[in-house]
Amino acid sequence: MTGTPVWAQLAYLVAAVCFVLALKGLSSPKHARKGNLLGAFGAVLACVTVFFYAELDHLVWILLAIAVGSVVGAVGAQRVQMTQMPQLVALFNGVGGGAAALVALLELGDIAGAGEEVGGFTLAATAFTIVVGSVSFSGSLVTFAKLQELMTSRPVVFPGLPVAFAAALLGGVVLSVLTVTDPAVPTGVLLALIGLLLGVLLVLPVGGADVPIVISLLNAFTGLTVAAGGYVLDNTVLLVAGTLVGASGTFLTKLMAAAMGRSVGNILFGALKGGSTLGAGVASDRPVRSAGAEDVAILLGYAHKVIIVPGYGLAVAQAQHTLRELVDVLGERGIEVGYAIHPVAGRMPGHMNVLLAEAQVPYEQLKEMDDINGEFKQTDVVLVVGANDVVNPAAKTTPGAPIYGMPILNADEAQQIVFLKRSMRPGFAGIENELLFDPKTTLLFGDAKDTLGKLLSAVKGL
Amino acid sequence: MSEPVVWLTIFVLSVFVGVEVISKVSSTLHTPLMSGANAIHGIILLGAILVTGYAESGLELAVGLAAVVLATVNMVGGFVVTDRMLQMFTRKRPVPKADQNGAGGVTR
Numbered sequence: 228m229t230g231t232p233v234w235a236q237l238a239y240l241v242a243a244v245c246f247v248l249a250l251k252g253l254s255s256p257k258h259a260r261k262g263n264l265l266g267a268f269g270a271v272l273a274c275v276t277v278f279f280y281a282e283l284d285h286l287v288w289i290l291l292a293i294a295v296g297s298v299v300g301a302v303g304a305q306r307v308q309m310t311q312m313p314q315l316v317a318l319f320n321g322v323g324g325g326a327a328a329l330v331a332l333l334e335l336g337d338i339a340g341a342g343e344e345v346g347g348f349t350l351a352a353t354a355f356t357i358v359v360g361s362v363s364f365s366g367s368l369v370t371f372a373k374l375q376e377l378m379t380s381r382p383v384v385f386p387g388l389p390v391a392f393a394a395a396l397l398g399g400v401v402l403s404v405l406t407v408t409d410p411a412v413p414t415g416v417l418l419a420l421i422g423l424l425l426g427v428l429l430v431l432p433v434g435g436a437d438v439p440i441v442i443s444l445l446n447a448f449t450g451l452t453v454a455a456g457g458y459v460l461d462n463t464v465l466l467v468a469g470t471l472v473g474a475s476g477t478f479l480t481k482l483m484a485a486a487m488g489r490s491v492g493n494i495l496f497g498a499l500k501g502g503s504t505l506g507a508g509v510a511s512d513r514p515v516r517s518a519g520a521e522d523v524a525i526l527l528g529y530a531h532k533v534i535i536v537p538g539y540g541l542a543v544a545q546a547q548h549t550l551r552e553l554v555d556v557l558g559e560r561g562i563e564v565g566y567a568i569h570p571v572a573g574r575m576p577g578h579m580n581v582l583l584a585e586a587q588v589p590y591e592q593l594k595e596m597d598d599i600n601g602e603f604k605q606t607d608v609v610l611v612v613g614a615n616d617v618v619n620p621a622a623k624t625t626p627g628a629p630i631y632g633m634p635i636l637n638a639d640e641a642q643q644i645v646f647l648k649r650s651m652r653p654g655f656a657g658i659e660n661e662l663l664f665d666p667k668t669t670l671l672f673g674d675a676k677d678t679l680g681k682l683l684s685a686v687k688g689l
Numbered sequence: 690m691s692e693p694v695v696w697l698t699i700f701v702l703s704v705f706v707g708v709e710v711i712s713k714v715s716s717t718l719h720t721p722l723m724s725g726a727n728a729i730h731g732i733i734l735l736g737a738i739l740v741t742g743y744a745e746s747g748l749e750l751a752v753g754l755a756a757v758v759l760a761t762v763n764m765v766g767g768f769v770v771t772d773r774m775l776q777m778f779t780r781k782r783p784v785p786k787a788d789q790n791g792a793g794g795v796t797r
Contacts, residue, residue: 247706247710249725249729250711250722250725250726253711253721253722253726254711255718256715256717256778260778260779262725263721263728263772264772266729267728270729270732273735274732274735278738285750285753289738289742293757293761296760296761296765297761297765300761300762300763300764300765300766300769301765301766301769304766304767305773312720312770315770316724316770319731319762319763319767319770320730320763322759322762322763323727323730323764326734326760327736329756333740333753336749346693348693446723446727449730450730452730452733453736454700456736460736462735462739464732464735465733465736466696466700466703467699468730469730469732469733470699470700470704471703471706471707471710472707472726472727472730473707474705474707475722476723478707478711479719482714482716568717570719575723576716576719576723577716577719581778584774584777585777593717595717
């Protein structure tokens with residue numbers, strides 16, 4: 228950090244501390260918002276500092292680019308629907324990784340052009356930033372496409388995929404070594420292209436239900452990329468911030484994978500080992516018992532205890548508000564109602580909590596899986612709204628099912644189960660749910676919002 | 690201590706801090722946490738500003754500016770969207786009378 232004055236280094240230290248406190252704050256509901264603001268403060272502080280000591284050219288252009296990026300980022304962040312949150316996080320992560328790769332390419336150009344002697348470590352870190360940044364960029368774009376349903380959310384596997392992946396990986400290693408021994412821009416560009424290819428090949432075979440874990444993993448990748456970039460640029464705040472995100476991201480990825488009863492390796496490469504993560508994905512024509520809104524209203528209106536299991540279908544139908552009204556009405560009738568939130572309900576861990584918070588469901592009614600699983604036995608009616616995989620008993624009973632081993636909500640232990648469904652189409656994991664055919668189960672077909680509206684007026688009329 | 694070792698020390702200690710600070714997070718907050726961590730690595734903007742400021746050719750300038758735009762989107766967008774999510778967790782519920790009048794109306 229020879230070129231950086233001491234006061235600027237101290238400012239970077241303050242920024243780094245802000246990031247640590249930000250992550251700490253984000254782990255508790257009470258301080259989360261403050262933590263996030265503190266992180267933003269640290270980031271702004273670090274970025275303003277650089278303008279005061281570095282003698283930068285092209286200032287007008289840089290400020291213009293920052294203005295453009297800020298508008299795009301802020302508008303995107305304000306406009307996005309809460310249901311689309313996973314895609315947005317993937318996109319933001321991807322552009323960050325892309326930026327890191329570009330920065331490292333430019334730095335490589337500097338090193339190669341000046342012909343100066345730099346350490347092998349620096350060159351290795353440069354190569355790492357280029358290749359992993361590119362992986363993060365293209366991988367995130369593919370996850371975005373999967374979640375936005377621009378492409379199929381099912382695993383994409385083709386016969387040569389493992390070979391192609393191994394070849395690309397080998398190419399990446401060779402080019403990285405070349406970059407260290409003989410730094411040159413064309414090698415760096417090739418390395419970036421290999422990285423882009425690797426990112427695509429890495430994410431294609433991952434099934435839709437596992438995509439959120441991949442977002443988290445790529446997030447950690449980008450963090451590590453930024454850390455390596457910090458080493459290349461002699462900048463401590465990049466190193467510390469990047470490492471924090473890399474480490475916490477990796478840990479978070481493991482936590483999430485555990486919540487699904489899977490290992491990270493199995494999520495990434497499971498589809499390559501054979502058909503086991505591929506559900507059939509077709510609607511069954513086995514007989515089920517379906518009922519009208521009035522019948523279900525009677526079930527609900529005369530129950531003592533009701534548990535709601537909300538899923539992504541609820542959010543897609545924008546029915547959270549109607550559901551909350553229904554729960555309010557049931558509450559007024561003296562019925563005990565709670566929401567059972569599976570850790571991976573929605574399209575991303577913790578996503579359902581965000582969606583229900585948006586509908587102003589009181590925090591106390593949201594119960595985590597481990598807290599509520601014992602209560603299903605004493606429950607009269609479980610109302611499953613737009614969820615499927617998180618109550619699928621196959622996770623316990625069918626080894627070989629894609630979701631086998633995932634902890635589920637024990638909805639099958641309740642007296643009555645009511646599914647609000649649009650059709651018999653299977654859930655995100657693409658597998659059939661035996662619970663739908665259980666004699667205790669009633670199906671209420673229709674759009675979640677319409678159906679909940681009908682249920683609401685029927686319960687009010689009881 | 691040689692310089693790479695100093696950096697390695699900072700790196701290793703940061704790994705432990707990174708794991709330690711989030712080790713007790715409830716699954717309720719996984720989404721905002723991921724999104725917040727995502728915003729923090731937007732700090733690559735600092736690096737993008739530095740390399741762009743030293744750009745010597747038109748091509749370098751163009752690549753650098755692209756990096757600045759991408760990094761800013763990551764950083765600004767990340768912090769704004771995280772704040773938007775967290776706002777909903779802390780928001781107080783409106784007074785119940787709003788719930789009791791309309792039948793089936795969506796309150797937003």
